[in-house]
Amino acid sequence: MSIVQCVPNFSEGMNQEVVEKIVEAIRSVEGIKVLDYSSDKDHNRTVVTLVGSKEKIVEGVFQGAKKAAELIDMTTHKGEHPRMGATDVIPFIPIKDVTMEECIDLARTLGQRIGEELKIPVYLYEKAASATHRTNLAKVRKGEYEGLQEKMQEDKWKPDYGPSAFNPKSGATAVGARMPLVAFNVNLDTNNIDIANKIAKNVRHAGGGLHSVKAMGVELKERGIVQISMNMVDYKKTPLYRAKELIKVEAQRYGVSVIGSEVIGLVPMDALIETVDYYLGLEEFKKDQILENRLFQG
Template sequence: MSKLVECVPNFSEGRNKETIDALAAAISETEGCRLLDVDPGASTNRTVYTFVGSPEAVVEGALNAARVAFKMIDMSKHKGEHPRMGALDVCPFIPVRNVTMAECVSCANKFAEKLANELHVPVYLYAEAARTEGRRTLPAVRAGEYEALATKLQNPEWKPDFGEPIFVPSWGATVTGARKFLIAYNVNLLTTKELAHRIALNIREGGRGKDEPGRLKKVQAIGWYLEEENLAQLSANILDYEITPLHMVYEETRKDAKELNLPILGSQLVGLVPLQALLASADYYIKEENLFILEEEHKIRLVINRLGLDSLAPFEPRKRIIEYLVEDDLSGALISQTLKGFVHSVGARTPTPGGGSVSAAVAAMVSTVESHK
């Protein structure tokens, strides 16, 4: 079988349809790349793209999109709820099939070098590609965000891994790396941003700091407010859904919300999700409620109902579950074909990319969205 890598670039534009479509076209028209998902958010002013291809193809696809972003995005004018430091804020590479993590690290290094050399912008490496422990997590690298970047670049400790330590106002800086699958998941709360963030501090692994850790392992989270929906969200990145499954994030959030007398209005998956993540939550509710359900389709419908995954927009399993969307390379079409014009409009199914989108295939399909969480 051919090698398959997933790339999930997060661009700091979620409102301008022309730019969003142009970035999608740059990816989908790259030979050997298949664009799977486009997830724009107005409040976050950010769009998460998910695409797959060979190691060489995904690097080129990411570069093609970056070239478009360099012409169309101006970070000096950017405002949004999502933490960010650059026009192409973060660009992870994820192993999907017949590819090692080391090969994805190589993708990140090649992409970073080409991006820095061609566009003359600073680029940092994170996650499995990080060269120092202090740059391993995205929140650490992105601390201070765009507004503090000019000062940060003057600090020798924050010399970019690629490119010169020179502030480029229109671009900012880009973070790239290699990592495992990640699920971006938001819980809807009828409350303020501040109270949503208070709950996030309670449940996220980092808590309020080393002396006051949170309850859920492998979870990053923040609270924000969606003006277009008139509600707040606890926005989480689940770094390992086998350690902390979807339903645990939902139930722990609901527990804290109940103590604060705050109503929950369902939840939202951002981008694509692996089938097993939903089935694990289905099994939880089946056992908890002593239900008798055997069919996979019924289990998925149960999870959609219990987590309220259709609260903000319809949740269509055939378009949202990675194994359904990407079959096991029937007739080899996944790698060989070039998809042109596969562009989603700004009015996509979700109002905000919690930081990102995802994908993977059958046994090890992996993906992700990035957030400061």
């Protein structure tokens, strides 16, 4: 069975009754499992994590977006987090037995439904973007809800789906596809934050380092050590082991050692298997050799 993850962000984080109704609408779809949801009052925003097969996931998140369109009024919304719509962003994330291409198709299918059935303008973003300048979510959302009516008039920012007219109550929704993000931190046996910052700079993509890695140095004051805190934004391009081993190599020049690591939050099994595969030097290991993977097939 395929597994697609979806992490819709809704512009309501204060009224718990509204939040529960949106989550309930998602849960009401058979085959959908809500793994987590959390609201932030200052951001006035709720992030829901759900999973389902590629056949079911669109219906699940659509029901959430429909309920949000009904219950959230953007004309009175205030919050610290940038936002442009009642359902603000919806990324689809491939987890198991589903390709990125298929997740892009899911984004398009959902975008079209939100546009046509809910009359909400939709922008495709990240891997699903219809043009390069729409890849980056921050750019798509720039100007936020307050600037949307004007922005939509520009040719460059015509919505991908839905009405070309502004929808005051619901704003607009960004629907996209991206790889799962793995939060991976590597600990060093020094309290020197300068060393951590130098290593982080050499390891991260922006510094000339590894593809799809964001990294920064962090002090763990209680433990008296420092850490390279990373976001692995595409574990297929750069697996966990490569980041850890490169940090080890970079740390050597300072006489510093890696003393441990941590994975924060959820990680797809695949990301760990890539790492077993490397360290054991497995030849031709197939994922369906993992007993659990055989269990939920067909």
